[in-house]
Amino acid sequence: MRTILRGKNSEVVIDTDGPVVIIGESINPTRRKRLVATLQEHDFSYVIELAESQIKAGADVLDVNVGFPGVDDVKLLPETVRAIQEKFDVPLCLDSPNPEAIEAALKVASGKCLINSVNGKEESLKALLPVAKEYGSAIIGLCMDDEGITNDPQKRLGIAEKIIERSLAVGIKEEDIIIDPLAMAVSADPKACLVTLETIRLIRRKLGHNITQGASNISFGLPDRESLNAAFMAISIYNGLTCPIANPEKITAIVRATDLVLGRDDFAVRFVDYYQSRC
Amino acid sequence: MRTILRGKNSEVVIDTDGPVVIIGESINPTRRKRLVATLQEHDFSYVIELAESQIKAGADVLDVNVGFPGVDDVKLLPETVRAIQEKFDVPLCLDSPNPEAIEAALKVASGKCLINSVNGKEESLKALLPVAKEYGSAIIGLCMDDEGITNDPQKRLGIAEKIIERSLAVGIKEEDIIIDPLAMAVSADPKACLVTLETIRLIRRKLGHNITQGASNISFGLPDRESLNAAFMAISIYNGLTCPIANPEKITAIVRATDLVLGRDDFAVRFVDYYQSRC
Numbered sequence: 001m002r003t004i005l006r007g008k009n010s011e012v013v014i015d016t017d018g019p020v021v022i023i024g025e026s027i028n029p030t031r032r033k034r035l036v037a038t039l040q041e042h043d044f045s046y047v048i049e050l051a052e053s054q055i056k057a058g059a060d061v062l063d064v065n066v067g068f069p070g071v072d073d074v075k076l077l078p079e080t081v082r083a084i085q086e087k088f089d090v091p092l093c094l095d096s097p098n099p100e101a102i103e104a105a106l107k108v109a110s111g112k113c114l115i116n117s118v119n120g121k122e123e124s125l126k127a128l129l130p131v132a133k134e135y136g137s138a139i140i141g142l143c144m145d146d147e148g149i150t151n152d153p154q155k156r157l158g159i160a161e162k163i164i165e166r167s168l169a170v171g172i173k174e175e176d177i178i179i180d181p182l183a184m185a186v187s188a189d190p191k192a193c194l195v196t197l198e199t200i201r202l203i204r205r206k207l208g209h210n211i212t213q214g215a216s217n218i219s220f221g222l223p224d225r226e227s228l229n230a231a232f233m234a235i236s237i238y239n240g241l242t243c244p245i246a247n248p249e250k251i252t253a254i255v256r257a258t259d260l261v262l263g264r265d266d267f268a269v270r271f272v273d274y275y276q277s278r279c
Numbered sequence: 280m281r282t283i284l285r286g287k288n289s290e291v292v293i294d295t296d297g298p299v300v301i302i303g304e305s306i307n308p309t310r311r312k313r314l315v316a317t318l319q320e321h322d323f324s325y326v327i328e329l330a331e332s333q334i335k336a337g338a339d340v341l342d343v344n345v346g347f348p349g350v351d352d353v354k355l356l357p358e359t360v361r362a363i364q365e366k367f368d369v370p371l372c373l374d375s376p377n378p379e380a381i382e383a384a385l386k387v388a389s390g391k392c393l394i395n396s397v398n399g400k401e402e403s404l405k406a407l408l409p410v411a412k413e414y415g416s417a418i419i420g421l422c423m424d425d426e427g428i429t430n431d432p433q434k435r436l437g438i439a440e441k442i443i444e445r446s447l448a449v450g451i452k453e454e455d456i457i458i459d460p461l462a463m464a465v466s467a468d469p470k471a472c473l474v475t476l477e478t479i480r481l482i483r484r485k486l487g488h489n490i491t492q493g494a495s496n497i498s499f500g501l502p503d504r505e506s507l508n509a510a511f512m513a514i515s516i517y518n519g520l521t522c523p524i525a526n527p528e529k530i531t532a533i534v535r536a537t538d539l540v541l542g543r544d545d546f547a548v549r550f551v552d553y554y555q556s557r558c
Contacts, residue, residue, distance in 0.1 A: 193540040227536035234513040257506040
């Protein structure tokens with residue numbers, strides 16, 4: 001299955017057979033005081049810096065999240081989108097819990113965006129699916145619903161099926177639905193990663209959709225997060241993850257390595273190119 | 280299935296359910312001029328250094344290979360074994376293509392060793408299986424035979440089955456047979472790692488034996504070998520690898536991370552201990 005995202009004139013294809021597409025996570029105020037401070041002044045210079053460094057480090061798509069306490073992201077999200085797309089021709093992943101902010105951003109965004117995210121809650125499905133249909137966007141369907149977060153991979157699969165069914169019903173194309181199996185911190189639950197890995201395997205096998213995840217969450221609260229994220233990333237890709245949301249500065253090397261190991265990089269061209277670009 | 284190796288008074292259990300046991304690869308003259316030079320003088324001080332640093336870095340078992348052009352390892356292998364076991368109480372993996380050197384080393388070694396390796400060739404089976412039985416050793420069964428190396432995982436599985444059958448016939452215990460699926464350089468063949476990963480999966484699923492591999496080979500000839508080895512190691516462990524032969528200085532972090540991700544390290548005790556030991 002192939003999900004196509006677009007910038008002004010660019011196109012990014014996310015293919016379930018790989019290679020992996022990286023969605024840069026860094027335009028996100030969590031633990032980035034400087035981003036909050038500059039955004040409060042409607043100063044987008046730091047956003048532009050983050051966009052540039054992520055693209056250089058291997059990001060194909062940029063996640064844009066400008067939510068922090070006290071902000072009105074219905075105004076700020078579209079402003080940020082415009083600032084980024086004036087400088088870079090890259091598809092965007094619009095990231096907000098607020099459907100109004102998503103719609104406001106879609107109104108000004110060029111190309112075809114990815115909405116991050118819809119989940120299995122009635123409220124979310126009702127608010128966002130018609131918007132995705134109207135703007136021709138792709139969506140991320142997060143495997144949680146009105147009952148919360150389950151640790152049963154079969155139930156997470158069931159939520160994915162429900163989101164897909166409801167999306168198809170409003171006219172969203174099957175290939176425009178990317179599933180997020182949900183990755184939780186392994187420090188809080190020793191089985192957390194196993195549940196996610198099994199959910200990925202099931203989605204890949206039974207549904208065949210593209211799969212994303214916020215891949216840095218799993219190592220929260222632990223040291224040497226890079227080794228943990230690397231191990232989890234490699235196995236996730238093996239099981240079917242195709243477009244992780246991550247920090248490309250830290251994850252691109254292992255992503256390129258995994259693509260090579262999985263026979264998706266003939267003559268190691270992308271792996272060696274990336275290596276050389278970082279020397 | 281549990282394979283038990285022993286030093287003088289120590290015991291290492293390799294369990295198919297993990298956690299992973301690391302066999303240190305560094306006592307091997309390939310690309311180690313200083314090791315060749317000191318061994319030629321029967322000076323074991325550098326061997327002892329390599330043993331110590333590997334144990335500190337997480338090796339549970341040490342591979343001992345002292346083969347280089349012009350050496351008589353029938354004499355040198357037992358001398359080296361004795362030198363190591365005088366200083367360290369650690370199980371050894373005796374690594375030589377020469378069955379006489381293996382037997383000479385078994386005569387002086389304490390505990391229960393691992394023989395690296397028997398393969399599916401008639402010559403190998405006939406020479407080594409009776410020796411393994413006589414000394415109560417465990418063996419590594421390498422998935423190649425008189426027809427050479429196949430790229431068909433099912434055929435590699437078939438060779439493993441043949442080695443197991445022949446080993447059982449001479450009285451070697453099932454759990455004392457560890458299979459090596461064979462890992463080749465991905466620079467020479469883009470599908471090399473995929474073949475190995477699928478062979479691991481099949482062995483784990485159909486035979487249930489412990490699995491080893493010389494895990495550094497796959498990145499030969501490429502830059503950033505650590506990312507490649509890390510990606511391959513994580514997926515290999517997920518598929519069933521339980522006792523890689525590798526450089527612990529470079530691989531222990533990703534091995535501990537993978538065990539944690541796979542729910543084999545409650546409260547992240549081993550992962551955090553290792554991290555702290557390297558600070």
